[in-house]
Amino acid sequence: MARDTEGTKRRIREAAVSEFARFDPDGTTIERIAGAAGVNKERVYNYFGGKRSLFSTVLRDELAKVARAVPVESFATEDVGDYAGRVYDYHRERPELTRLLRWEGLAFDGEVSDEELRRRYYGYKSAAMSDGQEHGAVTRSIDADHLTFLVLSLAGWWSAVPQVARMLAGPPTEQEHARRRAAVVEAARRLARSP
Amino acid sequence: MARDTEGTKRRIREAAVSEFARFDPDGTTIERIAGAAGVNKERVYNYFGGKRSLFSTVLRDELAKVARAVPVESFATEDVGDYAGRVYDYHRERPELTRLLRWEGLAFDGEVSDEELRRRYYGYKSAAMSDGQEHGAVTRSIDADHLTFLVLSLAGWWSAVPQVARMLAGPPTEQEHARRRAAVVEAARRLARSP
DNA sequence: CTCTTTTCCAGCGTTCGCGTTGGAAAAGAG
């Protein structure tokens, strides 16, 4: 081991997240990632083996981050609206993850690496929702997994079509963000409310 | 006029919609569009003046189509759930529009051509929601424009992150689509329900 | 110190898309 190998890898990963989030799949280039990391592109190929593989790595990192940042145990005790609000906040503060997810959806057409790990992440959320239903805190009129997805959609669509959001609701000033967040929270509560 | 000019333009537009929807912004090439249209790429530059400009043209076309296909007058008389269901159906049957919208959101970072026209489209929807609120058919606890956007998000997020939808709710079989649609309809009703 | 191993980069040939140009082919005007 020599010459801060881990540091080099880390800088490549950080640059990759930033580039993947800023450009689209075909617009992101290994050259630019390497440049942003202050490293020769050969390092990227050697360490991560190409664009697709590098993408998988950084997406896995970002998924781990969000799982830590926006945890959820059970919607029997936690409010769905609060959760949706925190998801909205996270997407706003760290737009990388949602960009990467849409990147993946747009480019890879359903194919996913680390499928097992990913399913586990979503399984936790779905289980939290089921738990809420069993304790009567959440409506049973929508399946837990669909309800979970719909709550996430309330927080996520804003960044998927920001231009539509702007034309409908106005430019995303600080106040407008607050209004959007309040709407998301209220909407999530309405979605999940049990009779 | 000679040599079916309009036909050539039309074939280019059709090929462009298909290509823009299939690939990402930087992955879509004028060469491929021209090839799919059975035409030399010079025709594309001459008629439409480049990728960005061609994109605007076909997006305008698709917006006009959806406005005709999923009309809405007022949510005082029309059910928000039904509307959301029809939007879901439209996205499913003609995924091009939503792909183009996300394309635009991903690539152009908020810049939009035909902004006036676009605002009018969304204004109609928002007005229909306001009308519903004034007649007591729709809740006032969420602003009309935010509520409109959130209803659209319920129908749209599925196609933005199809891999997440699949891992959460299962592969999109015919039955699963029916379940998703039912969830969207129910969710939209719950969102809009007035006390 | 020398020798070996690992990290790292300059630079290569290739491919691909861009946007343009010059001129051929087709349709109409006279």
Place this chain on the structure above:
DNA sequence: CTCTTTTCCAACGCGAACGCTGGAAAAGAG
């Protein structure tokens, strides 16, 4: 028919990104 106009294409030069290779530079082993 000839002349003019319009439609269309083959093909160009250019730049950018790809993925790889040979070898230099740095760190440790002896």
